[in-house]
Amino acid sequence: MSLPSFVRLIEVGPRDGLQNEAQPISVADKVHLVDALSAAGLGYIEAGSFVSPKWVPQMAGSAEVFAQIQRKPGVTYGALAPNLRGFEDALAAGVKEVAVFAAASEAFSQRNINCSIKESLERFAPIMEAARQNGVSVRGYVSCVLGCPYEGAVKPEQVAWVARELYAMGCYEVSLGDTIGTGTAGATRKMFEVVSAEVPRDKLAGHFHDTYGQAMANVYASLLEGIAVFDSSVAGLGGCPYAKGASGNVATEDVLYLLNGLGIETGVDLDALIGAGRQICDVLGRPTGSRVAKARAAQ
Numbered sequence: 153m154s155l156p157s158f159v160r161l162i163e164v165g166p167r168d169g170l171q172n173e174a175q176p177i178s179v180a181d182k183v184h185l186v187d188a189l190s191a192a193g194l195g196y197i198e199a200g201s202f203v204s205p206k207w208v209p210q211m212a213g214s215a216e217v218f219a220q221i222q223r224k225p226g227v228t229y230g231a232l233a234p235n236l237r238g239f240e241d242a243l244a245a246g247v248k249e250v251a252v253f254a255a256a257s258e259a260f261s262q263r264n265i266n267c268s269i270k271e272s273l274e275r276f277a278p279i280m281e282a283a284r285q286n287g288v289s290v291r292g293y294v295s296c297v298l299g300c301p302y303e304g305a306v307k308p309e310q311v312a313w314v315a316r317e318l319y320a321m322g323c324y325e326v327s328l329g330d331t332i333g334t335g336t337a338g339a340t341r342k343m344f345e346v347v348s349a350e351v352p353r354d355k356l357a358g359h360f361h362d363t364y365g366q367a368m369a370n371v372y373a374s375l376l377e378g379i380a381v382f383d384s385s386v387a388g389l390g391g392c393p394y395a396k397g398a399s400g401n402v403a404t405e406d407v408l409y410l411l412n413g414l415g416i417e418t419g420v421d422l423d424a425l426i427g428a429g430r431q432i433c434d435v436l437g438r439p440t441g442s443r444v445a446k447a448r449a450a451q
């Protein structure tokens with residue numbers, strides 16, 4: 153399979169990245185980050201999450217974030233919605249695209265959203281209906297596609313089942329998440345091979361965490377499988393509140409450097425992106441998780 157000429161980068165730093173931070177982050181800092189990311193050329197930014205603030209306190213200010221960002225034409229600002237209540241809150245905040253999130257492992261589904269996989273899919277049905285009525289697009293996530301922190305190995309067939317259900321109910325794209333970053337290039341290729349029998353490859357995205365240092369290899373393995381959409385997080389921010397020890401998403405700067413080297417277009421400016429990452433790392437008071445940003449800073 154030949155490599156794609158264009159890759160769509162889905163920037164999840166303001167949501168997947170920041171949701172895991174224990175220290176308070178002001179709405180102004182979140183807004184600043186989202187605006188810096190859109191200025192860097194990212195076409196899709198997941199800017200918040202309409203979940204229970206008891207479960208994920210850091211996302212509590214998402215409506216304010218959506219009210220204050222400078223919406224750049226052509227940029228999609230997405231948000232997570234776990235149930236109809238979250239969807240309605242997102243709609244009221246002016247969100248035009250939401251993401252529902254399921255898991256390929258029962259134990260993770262229970263820990264993350266307090267219900268079984270089947271119940272989660274049933275919970276998404278009214279969201280899909282309300283989204284259709286309101287002209288809102290819905291993206292789907294499947295967590296734990298290459299391993300679960302509670303159950304261990306996850307079969308690709310199980311991932312394919314959940315992905316197919318999300319696609320069949322109307323998700324325009326399904327992002328497959330290696331939540332705990334245990335996946336390898338071989339397992340990634342096998343997983344996409346199996347899932348693509350149920351959902352077309354151009355409707356699938358890769359979402360890799362870097363816990364075992366395999367995320368970049370897994371992105372490349374996915375490219376070889378014909379995948380052309382990747383979720384990533386500026387400065388490698390993040391982790392997962394329900395997966396102890398999981399590290400951040402693959403850093404957007406590092407994925408961009410890889411894609412630039414392959415001559416694959418993204419529309420994103422590396423220097424501006426590194427600047428956005430530096431800014432949020434200053435707020436958090438910690439070094440960047442991006443190898444590329446570190447190397448550039450050392451020059």
Ligand SMILES: CC(C)(COP(=O)([O-])OP(=O)([O-])OC[C@H]1O[C@@H](n2cnc3c(N)ncnc32)[C@H](O)[C@@H]1OP(=O)([O-])[O-])[C@@H](O)C(=O)NCCC(=O)NCCSC(=O)C[C@@](C)(O)CC(=O)[O-]
Nearest residue numbers: 202203204207234237238253264265266293295296329331
């Ligand atoms: C799904 C629920 C809400 C079920 O939560 P629950 O406790 O089972 O449900 P509930 O309906 O009984 O509600 C409990 C309380 O939450 C409130 N509530 C209910 N819904 C909402 C809402 N939408 N917004 C705000 N509040 C809400 C509700 O009103 C009630 O408030 P109380 O009466 O106790 O004061 C809960 O489990 C939850 O919010 N979980 C959050 C999970 C989450 O955000 N996880 C992180 C994102 S997923 C992820 O990071 C993985 C991903 C996508 O990146 C891919 C990967 O890497 O794998």
